[in-house]
Amino acid sequence: MLQLLIYLRYLLVAGQMLTVVFVVERLNLPVPVRPLLAISGALLAFNLVSHLWWLRHRDSGTRTLVLQLLVDLLALTALLYYSGGPANPFVSLYLLPVAVAAIGLEIAPMLGLTVLTAALYTWLLRHHIALPHVHGSDFQLHVTGMWVNFLLSAGIMVVVLSRFMTIVRDQRRRLSEARERAIRDESLSALGSLAAGTAHELNTPLATMSLLVDDWIGSEQTPSREDIELLRSQLTHCRDHVRALADMARRGAAGEATVETADDFVHACVDRWRLLRPNASAIFTPGAADRAVRVDAALPQALINLINNAADANAGRGHDGPVEVATEVRDGWLIVSILDRGAGPARITALPRREREGPGLGIGLMISKASIERNRGRMRQVEREGGGCVTEVDLPLVETPA
Incomplete structure (x- = not known):
């Protein structure tokens, strides 16, 4: 301008x-x-x-x-x-x-x-x-001056407005390109989060299968039926996670969000986690009956990661009690609380990798936070009374599906 x-x-x-x-x-x-x-x-x-x-x-x-x-x-x-x-x-x-x-x-x-x-x-x-005054012609002179002024003003306005509209069109084009880049980046980020989460969950069954294979190699005895069933269940976990990742990519990387009943969604995540960690336990307390939340393909992975971190924290402190998961509705938000008796909220960032509890890769919390924020939610960790950590996940409520 x-x-x-x-x-x-x-x-x-x-x-x-x-x-x-x-x-x-x-x-x-x-x-x-x-x-x-x-x-x-x-x-x-x-x-x-x-x-x-x-x-x-x-x-x-x-x-x-x-x-x-x-x-x-x-x-x-x-x-x-x-x-x-x-x-x-x-x-x-x-x-x-x-x-x-x-x-x-x-x-x-x-x-x-x-x-x-x-x-x-x-x-x-x-x-x-x-x-x-020019006697006899002053008014005609004034009219001529007004005509010249009109031509001058019209020409200037055409130039200014044309330039302004060019700027506006260029800004609209740039905004459209930026919006397309943002959508593409969000899609890649969602796929990346799910891929990282899948790697995080695959680490445990792969480690279990590796231990079983090592035991079989070092033993002359035929593998027991119980060990074979365990290996089979771990392979099923790996297959399910890979299928989830492939389904995410097939639906366009960002995933197609669905609306699910809040308690059913959280309960399903707890059940899925129980299959992943059969030697650990969790207690779910529902408190959001008939309320619904928006769920994309990566959100269940986020909650499972957080429950898994809580179980690792309990194991790291020698606490054999269950992880407690509860839901409640507060000010238009679904509050999912995950309670453990571990070292507290600072354990993830304060400890070096080799000292962190559990067999995970140390990326579960980061993955979960990214997925929750992509669903317009938020996450925080606070000290639990009597020791441990309370991880709270806030998700916006939506209308219950008909």
């Missing part, structure tokens, strides 16, 4: 000087030539300085544009003062700075410049040097 304003000012200054010369040489009107040319010359000098400054800084902020329009208003007022004031047919040029301000400025500076323009116009009603 500033660049366009500078180029237009060059044209206006040239037009001002040519008009003064034309009025004096062709119409023989005794107007004050020196003040008028001095004002145009000063405006040209200001424009040159502004042009050099713009080339160096490329800044077109609000303050800069306000200063430019303010100088234009004062220069126009000075020119009109020496050439008839409100009687000058070019007085409607006051509308051009107002139009530019309306296009390029916020509401407050735009209103300020509009009020200033009205005040300057009002001031000219009583303070100006009257134009000399």
Whole structure:
């Protein structure tokens, strides 16, 4: 906008000087030539300085544009003062700075410049040097001046508005591209979170299968039926997780969100975790009957990770009690509480990898937080009374599916 304003000012200054010369040489009107040319010359000098400054800084902020329009208003007022004031047919040029301000400025500076323009116009009603009359033709001359002013104003408005619409179209295009990139990045992030979560969950059954195979290799006895069933169940876990990941990719990376009953959703996550950790236990206490939440493909993985971390924390402290999972409704949110008796909220970030509880990869909490936030939720951890940690997951409630 500033660049366009500078180029237009060059044209206006040239037009001002040519008009003064034309009025004096062709119409023989005794107007004050020196003040008028001095004002145009000063405006040209200001424009040159502004042009050099713009080339160096490329800044077109609000303050800069306000200063430019303010100088234009004062220069126009000075020119009109020496050439008839409100009687000058070019007085409607006051509308051009107002139009530019309306296009390029916020509401407050735009209103300020509009009020200033009205005040300057009002001031000219009583303070100006009257134009000399040319008997018999002064009114026709005034009409001709109004016609020239209309052509000039229309041309300037076409240039300014065309440039403004070009900027608007370019911004819309950039916004559309940014929105598409954001959707694509969110999709890749969702797929990445699920992939990382799948790797996190596969670590336990793979470790179990590795131990079984090592025992069989080191033993001359035939594997027991119980060990074979355990191996089979762990293979089933791995297959289910890989299928979930493939289903996520097939549905477009971000997953197709569904609306599920809150208690049923959390209970299903606890049951799925029990299959993953048959040697650990969890107690679920429902408290959100007939309420629903929005669930994407990665959210169940997030809750399972958090329950798994809680079980690891219990095991790390030698606590053989169950992980406690409860739901409640609070201020339009589903609150899922996961309680353990581990080392407290700081255990994940405070301990180095080799000292963290459990066999996990140490990424469960990070994965869970990303998935929860993608579902417009939030997560926090606080100290539990009597020792341990309470992990709370807040999910926004939605209308219960019919």
